[in-house]
Amino acid sequence: MKNNENLTSEEKEIFKNWMDKVEAGEVTQLQDLIENCNNAFQFAKTHSIYLVDWEKTKKQSVEKLNNGILPPDISANLYRTIIDATDEVIQKKLGIVRSAFEKKFGESIYNYLGPDGKTKVFFGLF
Secondary structure, three states: OOOHHHOOHHHHHHHHHHHHHHHOOOHHHHHHHHHOOOOHHHHHHHHHHHHHHHHHHHHHHHHHHHOOOOOOOOOHHHHHHHHHHHHHHHHHHHHHHHHHHHHHHOOOHHHOEOOOOOEOOOOOOO
């Protein structure tokens, strides 16, 4: 099993494309993607890696904000609003992923892979 640091650029691009479709509200597309996964574990891995990446990005952004490091020509209040709004969008689309996974496989995505990107429970899916 690969952790987030060991992903190939191709894998990262695939995962990004999947989540972009979810963000766009293409739930039918999402169902198609799930149908075409090699197994549930692969889809769970996708979700977990995306979540880990977002949490890392959010933490870095908040640290920059707290240290007064802001993008050019932007106020601290606007920067905070952007971080919070982005987090809301991310959480919403991750919710769509979780719901679609549970509908398809009848199990919580976290039964297969924890949000830290590490295996929690293995149900013999290979």
